[in-house]
Amino acid sequence: MKELEDILLTTSQIPLAKKTVLNISYTSNIIRDSISNILKPFDISIEQFNVLRILRGQKGKPTNLQDIQGRMVSKMSNTTRLVDKLILKGYVERFICEENRRKVEIFITPKGLEFLTEIDPKVEATETDITSPLSQEELKTLNSLLTKLRD
Template identity: 85%
Template sequence: MKELEDILLTTSQIPLAKKTVLNISYTANIIKDSISNTLKPSDISIEQFNVLRILRGQKGKATNLQDIQSRMVSKMSNTTRLVDKLILKGYVERFVCEKNRRKVEIFITSQGLNFLEEIDPLVAGAEANITSPLSQEELKTLNNLLTKLRN
């Protein structure tokens, strides 16, 4: 990774578009590693954490696998497997609808909500640490630019 950083910083021959995409990809990996390391002692992945946050956002209402998948940051995640792992940890419950056996409802448990209360400050600290070199104005600008890239 250090090699890539050196190339990005020292090579002016790389087209700006390529340099930008490489820089964003490199930074995304650093951010993902930092958040993963924060979650690792709690034996939870970023994707599992994301599922829990999605379910918390439902405010007690049921949701299904398709809704969770559509809200995932990483669209490549195997949502069924993630939910299964969270069920084993006691953070999530799954119910099959008696009237329509194909309909599966997923809820966050009180244990899952308590876990999020414990881990949220740690993740917030990691996020603050990651973004600490930037001012509030720079963060706003960066967010606006990244949103613009996605649209």
């Protein structure tokens, strides 16, 4: 990865659009690795963590696999498999709706909420550390620019 960083910093022959996309991708990988390293001792993936945060945001209301999938950061995730793993850990429960047997409702458990309470400060500290070279104004600008790229 150091080679890519050197190329990005020293090569002026790369078109600016390509350099920007490579730089965003490279930075994304660094951020992903940092967050993964925090979650690894807890035997949970970034995608599973994302599912738990989505379910916590439901504030006790049920949700379904499609809604979770739609809110996932990584749309390529196998949501069914992620939920199954979280059920095995006791962080999530799945119920079949009585009125409509095809409808599956998913809830976060008290154990899942407790886990998030434990892990959130560690993830937040890592996020703060990652973004610490930037001022608050630079963070606002960066967020605005990244949002603009997605719109």
